[in-house]
Amino acid sequence: MRLSDIGERAAIDRMADIYGMVTLDDCAAIDDGDDLILVTSDIVNEQSHFPPGTSPWQMGWFVVAVNLSDLAGKGARPLGVLLSLGLPASIDASFLDGFADGAHACTDRYGTAVIGGDTKEMPSVALCGMAIGRMSRDAYMPRDAAEPGDLVCVTGMLGRAGAALQYLADGSDEAALHDLLHVEPRIFAGRALADTHVVHASMDISDGLAASLYQLARASRCGFAIDADKVPLASRASLEHGLYHGGDYELLFTVPPDAYDRVSEALRETGCPVSRIGEATSNRLLLRRDGATVPLEHRGYEHFSGRGKTL
Amino acid sequence: MRLSDIGERAAIDRMADIYGMVTLDDCAAIDDGDDLILVTSDIVNEQSHFPPGTSPWQMGWFVVAVNLSDLAGKGARPLGVLLSLGLPASIDASFLDGFADGAHACTDRYGTAVIGGDTKEMPSVALCGMAIGRMSRDAYMPRDAAEPGDLVCVTGMLGRAGAALQYLADGSDEAALHDLLHVEPRIFAGRALADTHVVHASMDISDGLAASLYQLARASRCGFAIDADKVPLASRASLEHGLYHGGDYELLFTVPPDAYDRVSEALRETGCPVSRIGEATSNRLLLRRDGATVPLEHRGYEHFSGRGKTL
Numbered sequence: 001m002r003l004s005d006i007g008e009r010a011a012i013d014r015m016a017d018i019y020g021m022v023t024l025d026d027c028a029a030i031d032d033g034d035d036l037i038l039v040t041s042d043i044v045n046e047q048s049h050f051p052p053g054t055s056p057w058q059m060g061w062f063v064v065a066v067n068l069s070d071l072a073g074k075g076a077r078p079l080g081v082l083l084s085l086g087l088p089a090s091i092d093a094s095f096l097d098g099f100a101d102g103a104h105a106c107t108d109r110y111g112t113a114v115i116g117g118d119t120k121e122m123p124s125v126a127l128c129g130m131a132i133g134r135m136s137r138d139a140y141m142p143r144d145a146a147e148p149g150d151l152v153c154v155t156g157m158l159g160r161a162g163a164a165l166q167y168l169a170d171g172s173d174e175a176a177l178h179d180l181l182h183v184e185p186r187i188f189a190g191r192a193l194a195d196t197h198v199v200h201a202s203m204d205i206s207d208g209l210a211a212s213l214y215q216l217a218r219a220s221r222c223g224f225a226i227d228a229d230k231v232p233l234a235s236r237a238s239l240e241h242g243l244y245h246g247g248d249y250e251l252l253f254t255v256p257p258d259a260y261d262r263v264s265e266a267l268r269e270t271g272c273p274v275s276r277i278g279e280a281t282s283n284r285l286l287l288r289r290d291g292a293t294v295p296l297e298h299r300g301y302e303h304f305s306g307r308g309k310t311l
Numbered sequence: 312m313r314l315s316d317i318g319e320r321a322a323i324d325r326m327a328d329i330y331g332m333v334t335l336d337d338c339a340a341i342d343d344g345d346d347l348i349l350v351t352s353d354i355v356n357e358q359s360h361f362p363p364g365t366s367p368w369q370m371g372w373f374v375v376a377v378n379l380s381d382l383a384g385k386g387a388r389p390l391g392v393l394l395s396l397g398l399p400a401s402i403d404a405s406f407l408d409g410f411a412d413g414a415h416a417c418t419d420r421y422g423t424a425v426i427g428g429d430t431k432e433m434p435s436v437a438l439c440g441m442a443i444g445r446m447s448r449d450a451y452m453p454r455d456a457a458e459p460g461d462l463v464c465v466t467g468m469l470g471r472a473g474a475a476l477q478y479l480a481d482g483s484d485e486a487a488l489h490d491l492l493h494v495e496p497r498i499f500a501g502r503a504l505a506d507t508h509v510v511h512a513s514m515d516i517s518d519g520l521a522a523s524l525y526q527l528a529r530a531s532r533c534g535f536a537i538d539a540d541k542v543p544l545a546s547r548a549s550l551e552h553g554l555y556h557g558g559d560y561e562l563l564f565t566v567p568p569d570a571y572d573r574v575s576e577a578l579r580e581t582g583c584p585v586s587r588i589g590e591a592t593s594n595r596l597l598l599r600r601d602g603a604t605v606p607l608e609h610r611g612y613e614h615f616s617g618r619g620k621t622l
Contacts, residue, residue: 003407003432004400011398011407011430018411019418019425028427030390030443037348039426039443043395045433079341084354086397086437087322089315096314096322100329107330114330115350116339119322121314122356126397126437128429132341132350 023219025143026070026203027133036140037079038133040070046125051168051177056095058181059127060102065183066206067131068110069249072186073204075141075194076133078112083129086122110187139194141202141253146220150200150254150280153263155189155272158209159237162245167236179234183249189272190251196266198259208246210285211300216252217285226278226296228289243287244300254280334530336454337381337514338444347451348390349444351381357436362479362488367406369492370438371413376494377517378442379421380560383497384515386452386505387444389423394440397433421498450505452513452564457531461511461565461591464574466500466583469520470548473556478547490545494560500583501562507577509570519557521596522611527563528596537589537607539600554598555611565591 003011016024027038044050044063064081071078083103087095100114107113112131164179186204193199201220205212209231213224231242255263260276267274278288285296314322327335338349355361355374375392382389394414398406411425418424423442475490497515504510512531516523520542524535542553566574571587578585589599596607 001404015411041393041395082352084352091314093312100326118354123435128439130441
């Protein structure tokens with residue numbers, strides 16, 4: 001049995017069992033008095049994540065952004081980022097400058113900094129980011145607290161990354177590369193959401209909306225009914241892109257219906273769009289579309305490899 | 312100019328400049344009231360770090376151990392470890408179990424746990440670890456506080472890894488593999504040292520004793536005079552191994568002479584041997600050997616690639 005047979009998610013679950021991890025969330029949480037220290041790590045590589053034409057600057061920004069996005073999903077304030085790179089000996093040294101400039105620009109935009117890391121020669125490019133954050137314990141937004149009756153909400157417009165990948169398949173396109181890689185993690189929106197203290201469950205949707213709904217349902221032991229015509233779509237994006245493609249890094253969260261106005265107001269102050277796309281139920285994941293109700297498919301695209309995958 | 316022309320250390324310095332890092336230490340330190348939160352990351356790969364015959368269990372233990380060693384150098388208590396793996400799709404899934412078992416054994420030994428991470432398919436094996444720790448701010452042992460007149464001390468016996476690599480060059484040798492990879496990070500000794508509040512400067516010697524002395528001298532703007540016959544050598548190890556080979560993960564630290572007894576007593580209680588090997592001076596790095604005083608060479612072995620290198 002090879003890794004390719006079991007898949008990345010099963011590999012993570014298998015090791016988490018051995019490590020004795022109880023809950024899987026966007027971040028690990030460490031007690032710190034009335035606060036939590038949150039830590040998270042994402043590793044990316046050139047082949048799977050970066051289309052031809054990606055600049056070192058874009059890689060640096062992206063690695064920082066996807067790690068900050070995990071903090072955003074919980075509502076944390078970033079304290080710092082570590083970047084550990086495996087780089088081929090043959091890579092041009094100017095890569096270092098471009099990569100570091102992009103990473104620095106992203107940390108700077110979100111009020112934090114690269115505070116450490118490591119660099120080693122490796123046969124292929126491996127870019128490992130880690131983000132550390134802090135937040136008040138009572139503001140933490142977990143994955144496992146969605147309740148039947150909650151409204152299901154998403155920030156921003158979905159399908160941007162999926163549509164971009166489709167354009168890139170037809171050849172290089174600067175705008176599409178930007179749409180795919182210039183991720184703006186929802187740090188400010190996540191903190192505003194956490195500060196309302198009314199959000200039940202939250203996560204980022206890096207794996208795609210449908211895949212994320214399945215993860216949230218599993219953690220919260222609930223179901224969801226989603227209205228297809230309420231899923232907010234980016235320009236050029238289809239519903240397929242919005243539901244089943246990863247790479248959007250928006251936030252998915254649930255709130256009691258009577259708290260929605262408060263959440264909506266808090267997000268408006270950060271300039272972040274929000275949409276109600278359905279509600280939490282007691283079981284099953286359903287999609288209401290064109291007057292019919294059908295099962296929400298459990299599939300997504302694992303990062304940017306372009307491989308559709310049944311999850 | 313390629314990465315291989317400038318080397319890993321220059322690459323790290325170059326990016327640290329762009330990130331705006333002020334001081335390079337074993338760990339990054341984040342303010343936490345009267346405490347510091349320490350974070351560190353090391354990335355390793357199969358080709359450079361693991362001789363043929365290395366088991367997945369040994370890799371898991373090693374990646375955790377080298378990250379914990381950076382916490383040990385500062386005197387911190389570990390709070391958790393993140394492990395992000397890049398693995399070829401063709402790798403056998405049993406690798407996951409062996410690796411996770413080894414990693415878990417090491418965290419368990421040192422009172423901590425693997426609390427998160429990531430796993431992605433990659434063309435070659437990349438194993439990225441990150442350790443988080445905490446300590447009282449006033450117990451922190453930096454790199455930049457060695458003072459002329461301080462005693463220079465090391466824990467344990469040096470050259471174990473260097474001697475092991477030499478044996479391995481002659482063919483597989485289970486005992487040598489163990490000596491090389493079964494790193495016991497000096498967590499308990501580091502905490503005991505920090506608790507004395509008398510240590511001036513400290514770091515782990517993962518890059519080799521001579522290389523580490525040069526790093527400590529640069530950070531503290533001092534020099535060192537080392538007595539060759541006082542460098543404690545592991546069985547089968549030569550002075551060359553003890554001075555110029557990396558991979559030993561012992562602690563190098565300086566204390567005022569009148570505080571040595573206190574430090575020695577604290578280490579004895581943790582079962583950790585300690586040796587005085589020289590003293591800090593105002594400038595230059597010198598080796599006293601066979602009645603002569605010569606410059607300490609600025610060279611070491613970068614991790615386990617077997618490549619001697621002038622630093």
